[in-house]
Amino acid sequence: MPRIMTDFLDDAVKTHPNKAAFTEEARSLTYKELQEEAYRIAMPIIKSGFRKKPVALYFDKSIYCISSMMAVAYSGNFYSVIDTEMPVERINKIFEVLEPELVLTDRKHFENAKEFFCEDRIIVTEELNDSEIFEETIEESKAKILETDVLYVLFTSGSTGVPKGVVTPHKAITSYIVALVSDYKMDDTYVLGVQVPFYYVMTALDIYGTIAAKAHAYLIPKSKFLFPAYLVQYLYENKINLLSWVPSALCMIANTNAFSVADLSAIRLIVFGGEVMPIKQLKAWQQAVPDAVYINAYGSTEITDGCTYYIVDREFKDEDILPIGIPYSNCDVLVIDEHGNPITEGVGELVVRGNSVGYGYYKDPEKTAEVFIQNPLNSCYPETVYKMGDLVRFNEYGELEYYGRKDFQIKYMGRRIELGEIEANVSSIDGVDENCCVFDSAKKRIVLFYSGAIDDKTLLKTLRSKLPDYMQPRKINHLVEMPHNQNGKINRKLLATQIS
Template sequence: MPRRMTDFLDEAVKTHPDKVAFTEEERSLTYKELQEEAYKIAMPIIKAGFRKKPVALYFDKSIYCISSMMAVAYSGNFYSVIDTEMPVERIDKIFDVLEPELVITDLKHFEKAKDFFCEEKIIVVEKLDASEISEKAIENSKAKVLETDVLYVLFTSGSTGIPKGVVTPHKAITNYVNSFVEAYKMDENCIIGVQIPFYYVMTALDIYGTIAVKAHAYLIPKSKFMFPAYLVQYLHDNKINLLSWVPSALCMIANTNAFSVADLSEIKTVIFGGEVMPIKQLKAWQKAVPGAKYINGYGSTEITDGCTYYIVDREFNDEDILPIGIPFSNSDVLVIDEEGNPITEGVGELVIRGDSVTYGYYKDPKKTAEVFIQNPLNNCYPETVYRMGDLVRFNKYGELEYYGRKDFQIKYMGRRIELGEIEANVSSIDGVAENCCVFDSVKKRIILFYSGSIDEKELLKVLKTKLPDYMQPRKVNYLSEMPHNQNGKIDRKFLASQI
């Protein structure tokens, strides 16, 4: 059983050395070529002589980024992927926390990298020489890596304006990979279409899942997502059969009815996560690609992406809540009330335990202690669990249902309201493409932002048949296009800043 992520690649090279692992516009690499490239990049890191230290990766979504991830792991250090479209000011904030020893980048981004890091400590992958590889040095380095060592630190937004770095060890990602491979029935026949940027936690499946099952992944160019018709044609031409995308990317195809461009019957598995998948657009996918299995994946960066999943196995009304399902193997869930007591009925906060729980926040013990807590059901020995900050409840099938963030729950007109419930009902209305609710705490009102073809008066008229008066938005803003952040999610923070 692989214990470190590099073990998965080593195993793939032994069994499938000449199989193509990853394809991008410029090139493809087999598993053997991927390992050789990783070795080449690992050598200057090993020669630098440091271990268990941070290394920043500054690439677009590319094979060079993947081989650099593996290189850092082989060297016994850990990486952080930096968004190349991120302002230098935010990179500086991340580096103030991370204090990386090196930056690895490519020629395309070398000049820009010099704006925030000293040139002497920047490694440019195209300038490295394969003749420098020492397999003995690689093996010696690899032998010292433990499954409890850190693989990466992934930075997310912090409420204070300081990015939070989530510290993820090898054992967390290997446990998670083994769990979703089993749950999703992934194997070497998977052809994966990669949508997610590599600084986002959902790439665990795209990158490490691909390597674990010796599959083939296509890094879909960002430009394809600007034109749904071209995107559908790309999926068809490359016979892609597995998607793990954020819902807004799937909704883009559904909302434009781009299914008619090409036959997508090769797709056998569609996984969505990161935000709520609207039932209406899910139905459009089910109608267009009826032979596929649809899976709602749920989790967060702090638990190595996923902790529960639901394979869609029944019909839903447009305003229904899609379950987030059951825990992956080797994971467990608790639901606690406001006093921290476990409950089995009603809405409470979700708590996760298991090997996929990460170590906490980099150089931030105070923030870590707030949400990485002692298991409230265990007072006999140390056992860290993670408080999700998400509100859930068990349905009659024993599945979990998501009711929104604790910080999306508002107290309005004497009642507790989940903004996510309003959004689900708005999504069910014909003519609505996307929507988001925010609460104006100054004027004490619910504000709805939406895009689509329906006008505001008609939308509110239909919504009055679906929701009680106290849940009705008091202001509606139509947008020709909803704003999205770099992860492809609706940009709630930006919308909240507009009220």
């Protein structure tokens, strides 16, 4: 198995040097060209003399961002990808925690970068295009890197208003990617269409999975997702055969029936994760692309993206929730009750163990100690596991089923209710495109937001036949379009502020 993340790229250069690795609107790089660009960017970082320090990457979804990731890894440091659309105030909060040594960016974002970082410590990648490479310097740097060294820190939202930086070492991502490529049976014939931004953990498959499988990935322009018909045409023209998207992006195509624009039968694998995939829209995809393999992937940033997956192998009713399946081959899971005791029946909290579990939160030992805990099944030696905060149970097939976040579980009218169950039933109703439930704690009521052609009265009438009275939303908001965050997920936090 590769020791550190750069080993995947080094191996690809040996076996597939002239094969296209990543393609965007402006350019395309082969594996050899990608490595050379990473080397050039790595040189000034190595010359700076620091190691095992943070370097911030300030790019849109681009090849320069990928080559910069690899460059930082070659230099023996670790990176954090910063969202270019993030407000400066939030970037400053991240930088107060991270304290990066350098910022890597491109000409497009250089002026913006100067608003939150010292100009003399910003490296503009295009200015290094003709710089000299000393391979001995790169090799010397790489030889000092341990698999336990940190590869990246990805920042997620924090309940206190301070972003949390999840620390991920080389060994976690290499282990996960080897398992992913094996379990998904990926090889160099795959052509990926990249949807998610690079500060989001789902890009582990898009970037590192591509490199490990020696595949080819297209960085789909953000503008294509504004027009489903153009997006479908783009997939067809570029012979894309693997999608790893959030369900909202897949639903956008299904809801507009854009399948008629072009033949998508070349797609062989569709992976979705990050939120619940509605059965109704999944069926639309299965009807349009019947020969593809559909995988429901589940995980979080804290455990290097994924811990379980389910290959869709049977029929489901529209109101059903897809299983999240079985563990990847590099990890294991257990379910614990509210007292921390392992259970095999009933609903409990999911706990993940294995070498894809991250180190914790950057400079935040208190938050780390809350969820990165000692394995409750092991009292003989230290073994850190991660408490997901998600409620699950085993079904009759031995697969895990997801019942929502612990913090999405509410106590209402004397009963415990999973908002995810209400959302699944709403999704099953014809005329509903997307929906989200939030709990109005001030007025003690369930509030439903939805988009689609169906009217409120018909929706409520249909929902009464599916759910008991205590699970019925007491207020409904019909939106023209559901708001989404930068990751493509429904913006639940924004909706919670729009309760009236």
